[in-house]
Amino acid sequence: MALRVLIVDDSRVARSAVSRTFQKLGCEVVGLAADGGEAVELYKKMRPDFVTLDLVMPKMSGQETLKAIRDFDPAAVVIVVSSLAMKEVVVECVRAGAANYLVKPFQEEKVVSALRKCFPSHSRWQENEEDAIGG
Amino acid sequence: MKIEHIQAVLDAAARTLGEMECSDVQLDGIQVVDESFRMADSSIVSIGVNGGMVGSLVLAFSIRDAASLASAVAQTTISPDDAEDICEGMAELANMIASNIASNLYGLGVKIGITTPTISTDPDVDLDFLGDAQTVLTPIVSSRGHFDLLLSLRDEPAGQ
Numbered sequence: 001m002a003l004r005v006l007i008v009d010d011s012r013v014a015r016s017a018v019s020r021t022f023q024k025l026g027c028e029v030v031g032l033a034a035d036g037g038e039a040v041e042l043y044k045k046m047r048p049d050f051v052t053l054d055l056v057m058p059k060m061s062g063q064e065t066l067k068a069i070r071d072f073d074p075a076a077v078v079i080v081v082s083s084l085a086m087k088e089v090v091v092e093c094v095r096a097g098a099a100n101y102l103v104k105p106f107q108e109e110k111v112v113s114a115l116r117k118c119f120p121s122h123s124r125w126q127e128n129e130e131d132a133i134g135g
Numbered sequence: 136m137k138i139e140h141i142q143a144v145l146d147a148a149a150r151t152l153g154e155m156e157c158s159d160v161q162l163d164g165i166q167v168v169d170e171s172f173r174m175a176d177s178s179i180v181s182i183g184v185n186g187g188m189v190g191s192l193v194l195a196f197s198i199r200d201a202a203s204l205a206s207a208v209a210q211t212t213i214s215p216d217d218a219e220d221i222c223e224g225m226a227e228l229a230n231m232i233a234s235n236i237a238s239n240l241y242g243l244g245v246k247i248g249i250t251t252p253t254i255s256t257d258p259d260v261d262l263d264f265l266g267d268a269q270t271v272l273t274p275i276v277s278s279r280g281h282f283d284l285l286l287s288l289r290d291e292p293a294g295q
Contacts, residue, residue, distance in 0.1 A: 011227045011230065105151070
């Protein structure tokens, strides 16, 4: 069964690009949220397998959104997708409960690596290596 | 602005474009501009900078020439006639460049925050930068298109 993902980013272009990346890897995009409030509501409604979350957003920051989702569901898998690469920011997100951190623009193999770490026993990774990276 | 800070900005722009598979990235010189600078026939994306340095970062571009760059950002083909999507793509590019700048400056001991991008398509816009900040302009050329990068920053003393 395909992994179900909720994409959160205030940029329409970024939502589209991130969606395309994960769809190419066989994921199903179950929701697109433009801000933190919408993200929390969609998470409660759709209960995705994981969330991709931008950090720099108006009204409700990515860190605040991460906390709100994790407060609702402590088991929530949230992958931060951001252009910010400072170690301090990455550590802060991981301490707040982020499962992984991808720096934009990212390469497909890094996305695959992140998904493997988050879902090591998913049937997707039981296929051979070539299939797993869409080859 | 210190020369190492300007270099950090230019490195960030070049690296961002390189990671988007834009080849032949060239920074076509640096020029200091007046505090009130008029951009003709350009759309702009501006990002505010705060924290250890204060000011703004601006990308100025023509819609038609930016279509390929915006397409690279969006990972899909955007028509040169689709001004809205082109501007959104350039806004995301500006966001990535600004974030890379923040990372580079962090490595130099300067912590900054950035705002979300603001798009303006006014065909004849005046850009009023900080009066006491130096404003520099760098034309950036790549295989996927070109734009002007304007940077107006001043150091913010600690505690302010």
